[in-house]
Amino acid sequence: MRTIEIKSPLPGTFYRASSPDTPPFKADGDTVAEGNIIGLIEVMKTFQEIPAGVSGGAIRFLVDNEEPVMAGQVIAEVTA
């Protein structure tokens, strides 16, 4: 079992859900598949979907909702 990091491809503001009224894309502990969206990054008036890019279990978010992120920053970890 190893830990794989999911990094933000761009800087901006991280959101865990598509709107304030909807549940987060993924909760801590969920399993993820490569194409699953795990969050959104807001930058330049647009929202970019962040795909997991990896498949694994027990996702753990390292960035809170609405927190600023830098490009290359680790957003979450999964075990695979």
Place this chain on the structure above:
Amino acid sequence: MAIKVLHHGLATSVQDLGRPGYFHLGIPLGGAMDRLAMRAANLLVGNSENAAGLEAVFMGPKLLFTEDAIVAVTGADMPAKVDGVVHPGWTSFSVKAGQELTFDFLKSGARLYIAVSGGIDVPLALGSRSTYAIGALGGHKGRPLAAGDELPVGAAGAVRPGRSIAPEFRRGPGSPAELRVLSGLYWDRLTDEAKVNFFADEWKVAPEADRMGYRFRGGRKMSFVDRKQPFGAGSDPSNIVDSCYPYGSIQIPGGTEPIILHRDAVSGGGYFMVGTVISADMDLIGQLQPHMSARFVKVTMDEALAARAQRRALIERMRASGLSGMGRNRR
């Protein structure tokens, strides 16, 4: 055709040094937000400084070359890879037909400039190849690039890979970035307290900052001197009778969030402007990421003009260093 876009990144567009002469008609200068980096990239591949290249923001595109080319990448620090092999920035390198140019994550800065020997040969629109996306003008079909686009490349001169621009010309914003400002016609709309706070506070780039304007937040709200609402002006104390907006002018709608108008700016409107970022510092703004800190630094007209002259001299030195021993046959 010589370049096929496999992935567009976040927002990648064809840019040159812009489209001067139409701002009075509402069509902005446009062009590269970091003009020095654009010039440098073109010099490295033997193009005229005003040749069209690509500007990519925060994320690099994925490009397939269908013909051999010499390429240079300047501006933001975002490692360029040819078929997976990393090439340093600010240095020309060779890409062969069939190879892919991709980029790693952004390390610093915000905007990347990709110049290709021969230049991106899209048609001129009002004398420029720059993309003004809001006006659907210029560039490739008047819009940012999309996967599947094919870009024509002009005839290249003789140029070698391995040419490099010295580090002294690779200018980026510090942290906090210091943006020099000349106060303007409407400066006295602010109270004495607000005048002090504007320069004392640390501001952060808002995520909505783009080619039209760079918005900042985090400083104290501006307070205004009382006045009788002028005929034709809006009712907010930050409103004025409509006026021309210069490039670099800083408006603060409602007194809360300063917005610096940049290359794709609107040409006029009804918000007061505290002042204008001096021309020598406009390129730095284009390299600011969201959430980065910036301070405004007050300068006099003499200091602004001295900075402009210094910058001109810097570009001259870069030109001289970039051309020497380049083995160019053209021009």
